[in-house]
Amino acid sequence: DAGVIQSPRHEVTEMGQEVTLRCKPISGHDYLFWYRQTMMRGLELLIYFNNNVPIDDSGMPEDRFSAKMPNASFSTLKIQPSEPRDSAVYFCASSLDSRTGELFFGEGSRLTVL
Amino acid sequence: AQSVTQLDSQVPVFEEAPVELRCNYSSSVSVYLFWYVQYPNQGLQLLLKYLSGSTLVKGINGFEAEFNKSQTSFHLRKPSVHISDTAEYFCAVEDMDRDDKIIFGKGTRLHILP
Numbered sequence: 001d002a003g004v005i006q007s008p009r010h011e012v013t014e015m016g017q018e019v020t021l022r023c024k025p026i027s028g029h030d031y032l033f034w035y036r037q038t039m040m041r042g043l044e045l046l047i048y049f050n051n052n053v054p055i056d057d058s059g060m061p062e063d064r065f066s067a068k069m070p071n072a073s074f075s076t077l078k079i080q081p082s083e084p085r086d087s088a089v090y091f092c093a094s095s096l097d098s099r100t101g102e103l104f105f106g107e108g109s110r111l112t113v114l
Numbered sequence: 115a116q117s118v119t120q121l122d123s124q125v126p127v128f129e130e131a132p133v134e135l136r137c138n139y140s141s142s143v144s145v146y147l148f149w150y151v152q153y154p155n156q157g158l159q160l161l162l163k164y165l166s167g168s169t170l171v172k173g174i175n176g177f178e179a180e181f182n183k184s185q186t187s188f189h190l191r192k193p194s195v196h197i198s199d200t201a202e203y204f205c206a207v208e209d210m211d212r213d214d215k216i217i218f219g220k221g222t223r224l225h226i227l228p
Contacts, residue, residue: 043218091158103216106157108156
């Protein structure tokens with residue numbers, strides 16, 4: 001298996017623009033997580049899905065952020081409009097069963113908002 | 115809500131010396147505990163996990179961790195570090211009795227000195 005695939009790896013955009021980050025989880029994994037990593041706040045859970053259904057989005061910072069999982073093999077995280085404080089590395093992770101705890105992470109999408 | 119504290123943001127240690135990275139979590143209820151490692155410009159990888167049973171858990175690359183329920187700790191140790199262990203290490207916890215969220219600490223950067 002190719003592992004969790006994220007795109008783009010790097011994104012530089014201007015404030016106010018829409019940003020879409022993409023994730024392909026490992027086939028057969030029922031859970032998908034979006035995390036944001038910054039120096040100040042560390043690794044924060046934004047939202048997670050179980051069987052394509054959003055279970056907990058309490059970590060989503062504000063209404064500018066939205067996430068979807070239209071099918072088992074694809075998820076998006078969208079920021080509209082983007083702001084400089086959104087600059088971070090965004091990780092997608094998938095898990096066969098979150099209760100066994102092994103999250104498989106993608107390589108991350110580094111977002112810079114100017 | 116569950117939280118994880120990694121007391122040291124950075125730990126310098128000489129090559130071939132032992133190291134301990136500290137982790138405490140907030141609640142004494144039943145938990146699953148994990149250590150992940152992040153090498154530069156990569157996603158996180160699972161080092162080891164505690165689900166139940168023996169409180170001493172062995173992981174990859176010679177690392178081990180000990181679960182101490184009374185002290186709500188899960189410290190990571192290695193008897194002799196190598197330059198290749200240079201990375202950031204994250205402790206994580208999942209509350210068994212609640213949701214499926216895995217909460218991460220802020221990480222400890224391990225610097226191996228020659």
